[in-house]
Amino acid sequence: MAYSYQLKRVDFIFRNENDWEKVLSSTIKKKPDEIINELISSELKGRGGAGFPTGLKWKLTAESKASDKYVICNADEGEPGTFKDREILSKVPYKVLTAMAVCGYVTGAKEGFIYLRGEYKFLEKELNKVIDEFQYYCKEINLDFSIKIFMGSGAYICGEETALMESMEGRRGEPRNKPPFPTQAGYMDKPTVVNNVETLVHTWTIFKYGAKKFYDLGVQYSRGTKLFSVSGDTPKPGIYELELGMSLQDFVYEFGDGDTKAVQVGGASGFLVPRKKFKDTAIGYEGKLVGISLPTGGSMMLFNSSRSMFNVLDNYLEFFREESCGQCTPCRVGCQQLLLGIKAVKRGEKPAAYLDKLLKLTETMQLTAKCGLGQSVANSFSSIVENFREEMIY
Amino acid sequence: MNPIQSLIKDLVDQYGRNRESLLPVMQGVVRQEMYLSEYSMVEIAREMDIPAAEVFGTATFYSFLETKPAGKYIIRVCKTITCAMKGKNQLLFAIQDMLKIKIGETTPDKRFTLLETNCLGWCHKAPAMLINDDVYTEVTPERVREILSGYMKEII
Numbered sequence: 001m002a003y004s005y006q007l008k009r010v011d012f013i014f015r016n017e018n019d020w021e022k023v024l025s026s027t028i029k030k031k032p033d034e035i036i037n038e039l040i041s042s043e044l045k046g047r048g049g050a051g052f053p054t055g056l057k058w059k060l061t062a063e064s065k066a067s068d069k070y071v072i073c074n075a076d077e078g079e080p081g082t083f084k085d086r087e088i089l090s091k092v093p094y095k096v097l098t099a100m101a102v103c104g105y106v107t108g109a110k111e112g113f114i115y116l117r118g119e120y121k122f123l124e125k126e127l128n129k130v131i132d133e134f135q136y137y138c139k140e141i142n143l144d145f146s147i148k149i150f151m152g153s154g155a156y157i158c159g160e161e162t163a164l165m166e167s168m169e170g171r172r173g174e175p176r177n178k179p180p181f182p183t184q185a186g187y188m189d190k191p192t193v194v195n196n197v198e199t200l201v202h203t204w205t206i207f208k209y210g211a212k213k214f215y216d217l218g219v220q221y222s223r224g225t226k227l228f229s230v231s232g233d234t235p236k237p238g239i240y241e242l243e244l245g246m247s248l249q250d251f252v253y254e255f256g257d258g259d260t261k262a263v264q265v266g267g268a269s270g271f272l273v274p275r276k277k278f279k280d281t282a283i284g285y286e287g288k289l290v291g292i293s294l295p296t297g298g299s300m301m302l303f304n305s306s307r308s309m310f311n312v313l314d315n316y317l318e319f320f321r322e323e324s325c326g327q328c329t330p331c332r333v334g335c336q337q338l339l340l341g342i343k344a345v346k347r348g349e350k351p352a353a354y355l356d357k358l359l360k361l362t363e364t365m366q367l368t369a370k371c372g373l374g375q376s377v378a379n380s381f382s383s384i385v386e387n388f389r390e391e392m393i394y
Numbered sequence: 395m396n397p398i399q400s401l402i403k404d405l406v407d408q409y410g411r412n413r414e415s416l417l418p419v420m421q422g423v424v425r426q427e428m429y430l431s432e433y434s435m436v437e438i439a440r441e442m443d444i445p446a447a448e449v450f451g452t453a454t455f456y457s458f459l460e461t462k463p464a465g466k467y468i469i470r471v472c473k474t475i476t477c478a479m480k481g482k483n484q485l486l487f488a489i490q491d492m493l494k495i496k497i498g499e500t501t502p503d504k505r506f507t508l509l510e511t512n513c514l515g516w517c518h519k520a521p522a523m524l525i526n527d528d529v530y531t532e533v534t535p536e537r538v539r540e541i542l543s544g545y546m547k548e549i550i
Contacts, residue, residue, distance in 0.1 A: 078513060080476070118456075119511075119514050122529060152458075154457035156512060156513075169414055170415065171413070171448075229517065231520065237519070312475060315474065
Protein backbone atom coordinates (compact mmCIF):
# COMPACT_ATOMS: atom_id res chain seq x y z
CA MET A 1 0.00 0.00 0.00
CA ALA A 2 1.29 3.42 -0.94
CA TYR A 3 1.18 6.19 1.57
CA SER A 4 1.05 9.38 -0.42
CA TYR A 5 -0.84 11.55 2.02
CA GLN A 6 1.03 13.47 4.66
CA LEU A 7 -0.78 14.56 7.77
CA LYS A 8 -0.97 18.31 7.72
CA ARG A 9 0.63 19.60 10.89
CA VAL A 10 -0.25 23.17 11.73
CA ASP A 11 0.70 25.53 14.47
CA PHE A 12 -1.89 28.09 15.42
CA ILE A 13 -3.09 27.23 18.89
CA PHE A 14 0.20 27.05 20.75
CA ARG A 15 1.94 29.73 18.70
CA ASN A 16 3.25 32.13 21.29
CA GLU A 17 1.87 35.55 20.49
CA ASN A 18 2.19 38.49 22.82
CA ASP A 19 -0.29 40.79 21.18
CA TRP A 20 -3.51 39.89 22.95
CA GLU A 21 -4.10 43.52 23.93
CA LYS A 22 -4.00 44.50 20.27
CA VAL A 23 -6.22 41.62 19.15
CA LEU A 24 -8.76 42.43 21.85
CA SER A 25 -8.89 46.17 21.29
CA SER A 26 -9.04 45.91 17.48
CA THR A 27 -11.69 43.17 17.54
CA ILE A 28 -14.07 45.07 19.79
CA LYS A 29 -13.87 48.04 17.46
CA LYS A 30 -15.90 45.99 15.00
CA LYS A 31 -19.68 45.71 15.25
CA PRO A 32 -21.00 42.56 17.00
CA ASP A 33 -22.78 41.54 13.79
CA GLU A 34 -19.56 41.74 11.89
CA ILE A 35 -17.80 39.44 14.36
CA ILE A 36 -20.67 36.95 14.30
CA ASN A 37 -20.69 36.88 10.50
CA GLU A 38 -16.97 36.35 10.47
CA LEU A 39 -17.37 33.34 12.80
CA ILE A 40 -20.24 31.93 10.79
CA SER A 41 -18.32 32.22 7.53
CA SER A 42 -15.34 30.44 9.08
CA GLU A 43 -17.61 27.42 9.71
CA LEU A 44 -16.00 26.86 13.09
CA LYS A 45 -17.75 24.09 15.00
CA GLY A 46 -17.53 23.33 18.71
CA ARG A 47 -14.35 21.46 19.56
CA GLY A 48 -15.60 19.79 22.72
CA GLY A 49 -17.02 16.94 20.68
CA ALA A 50 -20.61 17.87 19.86
CA GLY A 51 -19.72 20.17 16.97
CA PHE A 52 -22.36 22.91 17.21
CA PRO A 53 -21.57 25.91 14.96
CA THR A 54 -19.92 28.48 17.22
CA GLY A 55 -21.03 31.57 15.30
CA LEU A 56 -24.64 30.48 15.52
CA LYS A 57 -24.36 29.88 19.26
CA TRP A 58 -23.06 33.41 19.81
CA LYS A 59 -25.72 34.81 17.50
CA LEU A 60 -28.58 33.08 19.33
CA THR A 61 -27.30 34.32 22.67
CA ALA A 62 -26.83 37.84 21.33
CA GLU A 63 -30.43 37.81 20.10
CA SER A 64 -31.87 36.59 23.42
CA LYS A 65 -33.26 39.47 25.40
CA ALA A 66 -32.24 39.49 29.06
CA SER A 67 -30.76 41.79 31.64
CA ASP A 68 -27.90 39.44 32.46
CA LYS A 69 -26.02 37.04 30.24
CA TYR A 70 -23.03 34.82 30.86
CA VAL A 71 -20.07 33.34 29.04
CA ILE A 72 -18.74 30.03 30.33
CA CYS A 73 -15.53 28.40 29.24
CA ASN A 74 -15.95 24.66 29.69
CA ALA A 75 -12.67 23.34 31.09
CA ASP A 76 -14.17 20.22 32.65
CA GLU A 77 -12.10 18.05 30.37
CA GLY A 78 -13.03 14.57 31.56
CA GLU A 79 -13.29 12.39 28.47
CA PRO A 80 -10.80 9.54 28.78
CA GLY A 81 -7.91 10.21 26.42
CA THR A 82 -8.33 14.01 26.21
CA PHE A 83 -5.81 16.37 27.72
CA LYS A 84 -5.55 19.27 25.26
CA ASP A 85 -7.50 21.86 27.28
CA ARG A 86 -5.09 21.57 30.18
CA GLU A 87 -2.20 22.30 27.83
CA ILE A 88 -4.03 25.31 26.33
CA LEU A 89 -4.79 26.78 29.74
CA SER A 90 -1.23 26.37 30.92
CA LYS A 91 0.47 27.57 27.73
CA VAL A 92 -1.77 30.19 26.07
CA PRO A 93 -4.40 31.21 28.65
CA TYR A 94 -4.60 34.82 27.42
CA LYS A 95 -6.03 33.60 24.09
CA VAL A 96 -8.90 31.95 25.96
CA LEU A 97 -9.54 35.05 28.09
CA THR A 98 -9.48 37.35 25.05
CA ALA A 99 -11.98 35.16 23.23
CA MET A 100 -14.26 35.13 26.29
CA ALA A 101 -14.16 38.92 26.51
CA VAL A 102 -14.98 39.28 22.81
CA CYS A 103 -17.83 36.82 23.29
CA GLY A 104 -19.07 39.00 26.15
CA TYR A 105 -18.88 42.05 23.93
CA VAL A 106 -20.77 40.32 21.10
CA THR A 107 -23.50 38.78 23.24
CA GLY A 108 -23.86 41.51 25.84
CA ALA A 109 -22.60 39.35 28.72
CA LYS A 110 -20.73 41.09 31.52
CA GLU A 111 -19.57 38.04 33.43
CA GLY A 112 -17.51 35.07 32.39
CA PHE A 113 -16.60 31.86 34.19
CA ILE A 114 -14.02 29.18 33.59
CA TYR A 115 -15.35 25.89 34.93
CA LEU A 116 -12.10 24.13 35.77
CA ARG A 117 -12.20 20.46 36.69
CA GLY A 118 -11.01 19.57 40.19
CA GLU A 119 -8.24 17.40 38.76
CA TYR A 120 -6.67 20.57 37.29
CA LYS A 121 -6.64 22.47 40.57
CA PHE A 122 -2.88 22.96 40.18
CA LEU A 123 -3.57 25.33 37.26
CA GLU A 124 -5.73 27.65 39.34
CA LYS A 125 -3.03 29.85 40.84
CA GLU A 126 -1.21 30.68 37.59
CA LEU A 127 -4.49 31.14 35.77
CA ASN A 128 -5.73 33.60 38.37
CA LYS A 129 -2.57 35.66 37.89
CA VAL A 130 -3.22 35.87 34.14
CA ILE A 131 -6.85 36.77 34.80
CA ASP A 132 -5.82 39.63 37.12
CA GLU A 133 -3.52 41.03 34.47
CA PHE A 134 -6.23 40.64 31.86
CA GLN A 135 -8.87 42.37 33.99
CA TYR A 136 -6.54 45.27 34.52
CA TYR A 137 -6.28 45.80 30.78
CA CYS A 138 -10.07 45.45 30.32
CA LYS A 139 -10.51 48.32 32.76
CA GLU A 140 -8.00 50.40 30.84
CA ILE A 141 -9.95 50.10 27.61
CA ASN A 142 -13.30 50.43 29.43
CA LEU A 143 -14.47 46.94 28.66
CA ASP A 144 -16.91 45.84 31.33
CA PHE A 145 -16.24 42.13 31.58
CA SER A 146 -15.13 40.06 34.56
CA ILE A 147 -13.80 36.51 34.60
CA LYS A 148 -13.81 34.09 37.53
CA ILE A 149 -12.71 30.52 37.95
CA PHE A 150 -15.25 28.02 39.26
CA MET A 151 -13.65 24.81 40.49
CA GLY A 152 -15.31 21.48 39.78
CA SER A 153 -15.03 18.59 42.21
CA GLY A 154 -14.50 15.45 40.19
CA ALA A 155 -17.55 14.65 38.11
CA TYR A 156 -17.28 13.70 34.42
CA ILE A 157 -20.92 14.53 33.78
CA CYS A 158 -20.31 18.20 34.61
CA GLY A 159 -18.69 18.54 31.19
CA GLU A 160 -22.24 18.33 29.83
CA GLU A 161 -23.21 21.97 29.59
CA THR A 162 -26.47 21.88 31.52
CA ALA A 163 -24.98 19.66 34.24
CA LEU A 164 -22.13 22.15 34.43
CA MET A 165 -24.58 24.96 35.10
CA GLU A 166 -26.41 22.94 37.73
CA SER A 167 -23.06 22.39 39.41
CA MET A 168 -22.25 26.10 39.29
CA GLU A 169 -25.60 26.81 40.89
CA GLY A 170 -24.60 24.62 43.81
CA ARG A 171 -26.50 21.46 43.01
CA ARG A 172 -25.83 17.90 41.93
CA GLY A 173 -24.50 17.89 38.38
CA GLU A 174 -27.59 16.41 36.80
CA PRO A 175 -28.30 17.43 33.17
CA ARG A 176 -31.42 19.45 32.42
CA ASN A 177 -34.01 18.84 29.76
CA LYS A 178 -33.41 20.61 26.47
CA PRO A 179 -35.04 22.83 25.28
CA PRO A 180 -34.70 25.46 26.60
CA PHE A 181 -31.13 25.61 25.35
CA PRO A 182 -28.50 27.53 27.30
CA THR A 183 -28.54 30.24 24.62
CA GLN A 184 -32.03 31.10 25.93
CA ALA A 185 -31.97 29.94 29.53
CA GLY A 186 -28.64 28.76 30.89
CA TYR A 187 -26.77 29.68 34.06
CA MET A 188 -29.21 31.24 36.56
CA ASP A 189 -31.82 30.87 33.79
CA LYS A 190 -30.12 33.58 31.77
CA PRO A 191 -28.85 33.29 28.19
CA THR A 192 -25.43 31.67 28.35
CA VAL A 193 -22.71 30.77 25.88
CA VAL A 194 -20.85 27.62 26.89
CA ASN A 195 -17.77 27.01 24.77
CA ASN A 196 -14.99 24.49 25.03
CA VAL A 197 -11.51 25.86 25.76
CA GLU A 198 -10.20 24.90 22.33
CA THR A 199 -13.19 26.43 20.51
CA LEU A 200 -12.43 29.76 22.14
CA VAL A 201 -8.80 29.61 21.02
CA HIS A 202 -9.92 28.97 17.44
CA THR A 203 -12.06 32.12 17.58
CA TRP A 204 -8.88 33.99 18.55
CA THR A 205 -7.20 32.63 15.40
CA ILE A 206 -10.18 33.86 13.38
CA PHE A 207 -10.14 37.33 15.00
CA LYS A 208 -6.46 37.69 14.35
CA TYR A 209 -5.98 36.09 10.94
CA GLY A 210 -9.48 36.32 9.48
CA ALA A 211 -12.13 33.72 8.73
CA LYS A 212 -10.69 32.87 5.34
CA LYS A 213 -7.39 31.68 6.76
CA PHE A 214 -9.29 29.29 9.02
CA TYR A 215 -11.76 28.21 6.35
CA ASP A 216 -8.98 27.33 3.95
CA LEU A 217 -7.73 24.66 6.35
CA GLY A 218 -9.40 21.28 6.58
CA VAL A 219 -12.04 19.91 4.20
CA GLN A 220 -15.67 20.57 3.37
CA TYR A 221 -17.92 20.40 6.47
CA SER A 222 -14.82 20.12 8.66
CA ARG A 223 -12.97 23.39 8.40
CA GLY A 224 -9.93 24.44 10.31
CA THR A 225 -7.60 22.59 12.59
CA LYS A 226 -8.07 20.46 15.65
CA LEU A 227 -5.95 19.45 18.59
CA PHE A 228 -5.54 15.72 18.93
CA SER A 229 -4.65 14.07 22.19
CA VAL A 230 -2.73 10.96 21.19
CA SER A 231 -2.19 8.19 23.72
CA GLY A 232 -2.07 4.43 24.15
CA ASP A 233 0.22 2.17 22.13
CA THR A 234 2.11 4.83 20.22
CA PRO A 235 5.79 5.74 20.16
CA LYS A 236 4.91 9.44 20.31
CA PRO A 237 2.06 10.20 22.66
CA GLY A 238 1.23 13.88 23.04
CA ILE A 239 -0.81 16.77 21.68
CA TYR A 240 -0.79 17.55 17.97
CA GLU A 241 -2.59 20.19 15.96
CA LEU A 242 -3.69 18.75 12.62
CA GLU A 243 -5.98 19.80 9.80
CA LEU A 244 -9.37 18.13 9.94
CA GLY A 245 -10.46 15.60 7.37
CA MET A 246 -7.49 13.22 7.48
CA SER A 247 -8.03 9.54 6.96
CA LEU A 248 -7.51 7.31 9.96
CA GLN A 249 -5.10 5.21 7.92
CA ASP A 250 -2.74 8.17 7.57
CA PHE A 251 -3.11 8.94 11.23
CA VAL A 252 -2.14 5.39 12.18
CA TYR A 253 0.74 5.44 9.73
CA GLU A 254 2.09 8.50 11.51
CA PHE A 255 1.32 7.62 15.12
CA GLY A 256 0.93 3.83 15.22
CA ASP A 257 3.59 1.44 16.50
CA GLY A 258 3.35 -0.78 13.40
CA ASP A 259 0.98 -3.20 15.12
CA THR A 260 -2.11 -1.06 15.64
CA LYS A 261 -5.18 -3.21 16.01
CA ALA A 262 -7.78 -0.53 16.64
CA VAL A 263 -8.15 3.15 17.42
CA GLN A 264 -10.66 4.64 19.81
CA VAL A 265 -11.76 7.94 18.28
CA GLY A 266 -13.44 10.41 20.61
CA GLY A 267 -12.73 8.78 23.95
CA ALA A 268 -14.87 6.27 25.82
CA SER A 269 -18.01 7.90 24.45
CA GLY A 270 -16.68 7.72 20.89
CA PHE A 271 -16.15 4.88 18.44
CA LEU A 272 -13.64 2.07 18.21
CA VAL A 273 -12.38 1.62 14.65
CA PRO A 274 -10.75 -1.74 13.83
CA ARG A 275 -7.78 -2.05 11.49
CA LYS A 276 -9.81 -3.12 8.46
CA LYS A 277 -11.81 0.11 8.56
CA PHE A 278 -8.90 2.56 8.93
CA LYS A 279 -8.88 3.26 5.20
CA ASP A 280 -12.56 4.18 5.07
CA THR A 281 -12.67 6.39 8.11
CA ALA A 282 -12.08 10.12 8.11
CA ILE A 283 -11.75 12.36 11.12
CA GLY A 284 -14.14 15.29 10.93
CA TYR A 285 -17.76 16.27 11.25
CA GLU A 286 -20.66 14.74 9.29
CA GLY A 287 -20.60 14.96 5.50
CA LYS A 288 -18.93 12.06 3.81
CA LEU A 289 -15.33 12.33 2.83
CA VAL A 290 -14.31 8.70 2.50
CA GLY A 291 -16.76 6.24 3.93
CA ILE A 292 -17.60 7.11 7.51
CA SER A 293 -16.46 10.30 9.15
CA LEU A 294 -16.17 10.53 12.88
CA PRO A 295 -16.40 13.70 14.92
CA THR A 296 -14.17 13.86 17.93
CA GLY A 297 -13.23 15.95 20.89
CA GLY A 298 -9.70 15.03 19.92
CA SER A 299 -9.12 11.88 21.92
CA MET A 300 -7.22 9.29 19.89
CA MET A 301 -6.28 6.13 21.76
CA LEU A 302 -4.32 3.47 19.92
CA PHE A 303 -4.40 -0.21 20.83
CA ASN A 304 -1.95 -2.78 19.49
CA SER A 305 -2.51 -6.48 19.17
CA SER A 306 -1.34 -7.20 22.72
CA ARG A 307 -4.52 -5.58 24.08
CA SER A 308 -7.70 -7.44 24.87
CA MET A 309 -10.76 -5.58 23.65
CA PHE A 310 -12.76 -7.19 26.42
CA ASN A 311 -10.58 -5.44 28.98
CA VAL A 312 -10.94 -2.17 27.10
CA LEU A 313 -14.73 -2.37 27.05
CA ASP A 314 -14.80 -3.51 30.67
CA ASN A 315 -12.75 -0.44 31.62
CA TYR A 316 -15.08 1.93 29.70
CA LEU A 317 -18.22 0.45 31.22
CA GLU A 318 -16.75 0.66 34.70
CA PHE A 319 -16.09 4.32 33.94
CA PHE A 320 -19.63 5.01 32.71
CA ARG A 321 -21.23 3.12 35.56
CA GLU A 322 -19.42 5.33 38.03
CA GLU A 323 -19.88 8.57 36.16
CA SER A 324 -23.56 8.14 35.26
CA CYS A 325 -25.34 10.77 37.34
CA GLY A 326 -28.13 8.31 38.14
CA GLN A 327 -30.92 10.67 37.25
CA CYS A 328 -32.51 8.74 34.38
CA THR A 329 -33.17 5.02 34.46
CA PRO A 330 -31.88 3.96 31.01
CA CYS A 331 -28.41 5.25 31.81
CA ARG A 332 -28.24 4.37 35.51
CA VAL A 333 -29.48 0.80 35.12
CA GLY A 334 -28.21 0.37 31.57
CA CYS A 335 -24.57 1.01 32.42
CA GLN A 336 -24.73 -1.45 35.33
CA GLN A 337 -26.41 -4.16 33.30
CA LEU A 338 -24.03 -3.82 30.37
CA LEU A 339 -21.08 -4.30 32.69
CA LEU A 340 -22.65 -7.30 34.43
CA GLY A 341 -23.71 -8.65 31.05
CA ILE A 342 -20.33 -8.74 29.34
CA LYS A 343 -18.77 -10.29 32.43
CA ALA A 344 -21.44 -12.99 32.48
CA VAL A 345 -20.84 -13.78 28.81
CA LYS A 346 -17.09 -13.94 29.37
CA ARG A 347 -17.51 -16.35 32.30
CA GLY A 348 -19.85 -18.47 30.20
CA GLU A 349 -22.86 -17.91 32.47
CA LYS A 350 -24.74 -16.44 29.53
CA PRO A 351 -24.68 -17.66 25.91
CA ALA A 352 -22.92 -15.65 23.22
CA ALA A 353 -26.30 -14.58 21.84
CA TYR A 354 -26.79 -12.58 25.03
CA LEU A 355 -24.48 -9.98 23.46
CA ASP A 356 -27.25 -9.23 20.96
CA LYS A 357 -29.61 -8.51 23.85
CA LEU A 358 -27.05 -6.13 25.29
CA LEU A 359 -26.74 -4.43 21.90
CA LYS A 360 -30.52 -3.95 21.95
CA LEU A 361 -30.18 -2.41 25.38
CA THR A 362 -27.63 0.13 24.12
CA GLU A 363 -30.07 1.03 21.34
CA THR A 364 -32.71 1.71 23.96
CA MET A 365 -30.25 3.82 25.92
CA GLN A 366 -29.39 5.78 22.81
CA LEU A 367 -33.05 6.57 22.24
CA THR A 368 -34.19 7.23 25.77
CA ALA A 369 -31.32 8.52 27.90
CA LYS A 370 -31.61 12.14 28.85
CA CYS A 371 -28.16 13.38 27.95
CA GLY A 372 -25.12 12.59 25.85
CA LEU A 373 -23.56 10.29 28.46
CA GLY A 374 -26.25 7.61 28.35
CA GLN A 375 -26.84 8.08 24.65
CA SER A 376 -23.22 7.65 23.67
CA VAL A 377 -22.47 4.46 25.63
CA ALA A 378 -23.89 2.70 22.57
CA ASN A 379 -21.08 4.10 20.40
CA SER A 380 -18.18 2.35 22.04
CA PHE A 381 -20.20 -0.68 23.12
CA SER A 382 -21.56 -1.55 19.70
CA SER A 383 -18.36 -0.73 17.82
CA ILE A 384 -16.34 -2.97 20.12
CA VAL A 385 -18.82 -5.84 20.39
CA GLU A 386 -19.57 -5.90 16.67
CA ASN A 387 -15.95 -5.79 15.57
CA PHE A 388 -14.40 -7.97 18.29
CA ARG A 389 -17.21 -10.32 19.17
CA GLU A 390 -14.94 -13.32 19.60
CA GLU A 391 -12.84 -11.48 22.18
CA MET A 392 -15.96 -10.84 24.23
CA ILE A 393 -16.77 -14.54 24.34
CA TYR A 394 -13.46 -16.43 24.53
CA MET B 395 -17.85 28.69 68.39
CA ASN B 396 -15.77 25.59 67.67
CA PRO B 397 -13.09 25.55 64.92
CA ILE B 398 -15.37 23.94 62.32
CA GLN B 399 -18.16 26.43 62.95
CA SER B 400 -15.80 29.36 62.58
CA LEU B 401 -14.18 27.85 59.46
CA ILE B 402 -17.61 27.50 57.86
CA LYS B 403 -18.64 30.97 58.92
CA ASP B 404 -15.47 32.46 57.40
CA LEU B 405 -16.01 30.58 54.15
CA VAL B 406 -19.64 31.62 53.90
CA ASP B 407 -18.68 35.24 54.63
CA GLN B 408 -16.09 35.03 51.89
CA TYR B 409 -18.18 33.32 49.16
CA GLY B 410 -21.69 34.48 50.03
CA ARG B 411 -24.86 32.91 51.37
CA ASN B 412 -26.54 32.06 48.08
CA ARG B 413 -26.78 28.56 46.73
CA GLU B 414 -24.09 29.16 44.07
CA SER B 415 -21.58 29.35 46.90
CA LEU B 416 -22.30 25.86 48.19
CA LEU B 417 -19.59 24.12 46.16
CA PRO B 418 -16.85 26.66 46.97
CA VAL B 419 -17.79 26.46 50.67
CA MET B 420 -17.70 22.67 50.71
CA GLN B 421 -14.40 22.69 48.80
CA GLY B 422 -13.05 25.07 51.42
CA VAL B 423 -13.98 22.72 54.26
CA VAL B 424 -12.43 19.75 52.45
CA ARG B 425 -9.24 21.74 51.85
CA GLN B 426 -8.91 22.22 55.60
CA GLU B 427 -10.46 19.09 57.09
CA MET B 428 -9.81 16.69 54.16
CA TYR B 429 -13.46 15.56 54.30
CA LEU B 430 -17.01 16.68 55.06
CA SER B 431 -18.27 15.17 58.29
CA GLU B 432 -21.98 14.91 58.97
CA TYR B 433 -21.46 17.66 61.50
CA SER B 434 -19.86 20.02 58.95
CA MET B 435 -22.64 19.36 56.46
CA VAL B 436 -25.30 20.22 59.03
CA GLU B 437 -23.35 23.33 60.01
CA ILE B 438 -23.07 24.41 56.36
CA ALA B 439 -26.81 23.88 56.00
CA ARG B 440 -27.49 25.99 59.08
CA GLU B 441 -25.12 28.76 58.09
CA MET B 442 -26.37 28.97 54.49
CA ASP B 443 -30.01 28.24 55.29
CA ILE B 444 -30.27 25.26 52.92
CA PRO B 445 -31.92 21.94 53.89
CA ALA B 446 -29.27 19.59 55.29
CA ALA B 447 -30.47 16.84 52.94
CA GLU B 448 -29.67 19.09 49.98
CA VAL B 449 -26.17 19.70 51.28
CA PHE B 450 -25.68 15.97 51.78
CA GLY B 451 -27.10 15.17 48.33
CA THR B 452 -24.82 17.67 46.65
CA ALA B 453 -21.72 16.66 48.60
CA THR B 454 -22.10 12.96 47.86
CA PHE B 455 -22.46 13.63 44.13
CA TYR B 456 -18.88 14.82 43.75
CA SER B 457 -16.03 12.36 44.05
CA PHE B 458 -13.56 14.97 45.29
CA LEU B 459 -15.80 15.90 48.22
CA GLU B 460 -14.99 13.08 50.60
CA THR B 461 -17.62 12.31 53.20
CA LYS B 462 -15.53 9.72 55.03
CA PRO B 463 -12.55 10.66 57.22
CA ALA B 464 -9.42 10.91 55.10
CA GLY B 465 -5.72 11.35 55.70
CA LYS B 466 -3.67 14.49 55.23
CA TYR B 467 -2.57 13.30 51.80
CA ILE B 468 -5.13 11.74 49.51
CA ILE B 469 -3.49 9.61 46.83
CA ARG B 470 -5.70 9.23 43.77
CA VAL B 471 -4.41 6.75 41.19
CA CYS B 472 -5.93 7.02 37.72
CA LYS B 473 -7.58 3.76 36.68
CA THR B 474 -8.92 4.71 33.26
CA ILE B 475 -7.89 2.88 30.12
CA THR B 476 -4.46 4.23 29.19
CA CYS B 477 -3.19 4.26 32.78
CA ALA B 478 -4.64 0.76 33.21
CA MET B 479 -2.69 -0.37 30.15
CA LYS B 480 0.53 1.30 31.28
CA GLY B 481 0.99 -0.26 34.68
CA LYS B 482 -1.49 1.28 37.07
CA ASN B 483 -1.87 -2.02 38.88
CA GLN B 484 1.86 -2.37 39.58
CA LEU B 485 1.74 1.16 40.91
CA LEU B 486 -1.18 0.34 43.19
CA PHE B 487 0.53 -2.80 44.48
CA ALA B 488 3.67 -0.83 45.28
CA ILE B 489 1.70 1.78 47.22
CA GLN B 490 -0.38 -0.78 49.11
CA ASP B 491 2.72 -2.75 49.95
CA MET B 492 4.55 0.30 51.22
CA LEU B 493 1.72 1.88 53.21
CA LYS B 494 0.10 -1.41 54.31
CA ILE B 495 -3.36 -0.18 53.38
CA LYS B 496 -5.87 -1.24 50.73
CA ILE B 497 -7.74 0.98 48.29
CA GLY B 498 -10.21 3.14 50.20
CA GLU B 499 -8.27 2.92 53.48
CA THR B 500 -6.32 5.45 55.51
CA THR B 501 -3.02 4.81 57.29
CA PRO B 502 -3.32 4.62 61.12
CA ASP B 503 -1.26 7.80 61.48
CA LYS B 504 -3.85 9.59 59.28
CA ARG B 505 -1.15 10.58 56.85
CA PHE B 506 -2.29 8.84 53.63
CA THR B 507 -5.58 7.77 52.08
CA LEU B 508 -5.42 5.62 48.95
CA LEU B 509 -8.12 5.91 46.28
CA GLU B 510 -8.63 5.11 42.63
CA THR B 511 -10.10 7.75 40.36
CA ASN B 512 -11.26 8.22 36.78
CA CYS B 513 -9.28 9.84 33.97
CA LEU B 514 -6.96 12.56 35.26
CA GLY B 515 -6.11 13.87 31.80
CA TRP B 516 -2.50 12.68 31.63
CA CYS B 517 -2.95 9.75 29.26
CA HIS B 518 0.17 10.65 27.26
CA LYS B 519 2.25 10.30 30.41
CA ALA B 520 0.56 7.30 31.98
CA PRO B 521 0.31 6.07 34.65
CA ALA B 522 -0.66 9.19 36.57
CA MET B 523 -1.68 9.95 40.12
CA LEU B 524 -2.64 12.91 42.27
CA ILE B 525 -1.49 13.51 45.81
CA ASN B 526 -3.91 16.18 46.96
CA ASP B 527 -3.57 18.75 44.13
CA ASP B 528 -0.13 17.71 42.92
CA VAL B 529 0.23 15.62 39.80
CA TYR B 530 2.75 12.83 39.29
CA THR B 531 3.07 11.27 35.85
CA GLU B 532 4.85 8.26 34.37
CA VAL B 533 5.08 6.86 37.87
CA THR B 534 6.92 3.57 38.20
CA PRO B 535 6.80 1.46 41.38
CA GLU B 536 10.37 2.61 42.14
CA ARG B 537 9.48 6.27 41.74
CA VAL B 538 6.34 6.03 43.81
CA ARG B 539 8.38 4.72 46.73
CA GLU B 540 10.66 7.74 46.47
CA ILE B 541 7.73 10.13 46.20
CA LEU B 542 5.95 8.68 49.21
CA SER B 543 9.16 8.63 51.25
CA GLY B 544 9.31 12.38 50.71
CA TYR B 545 5.83 12.81 52.12
CA MET B 546 6.64 10.52 55.04
CA LYS B 547 9.54 12.69 56.20
CA GLU B 548 7.23 15.61 56.77
CA ILE B 549 6.11 16.12 60.34
CA ILE B 550 2.35 16.16 60.74
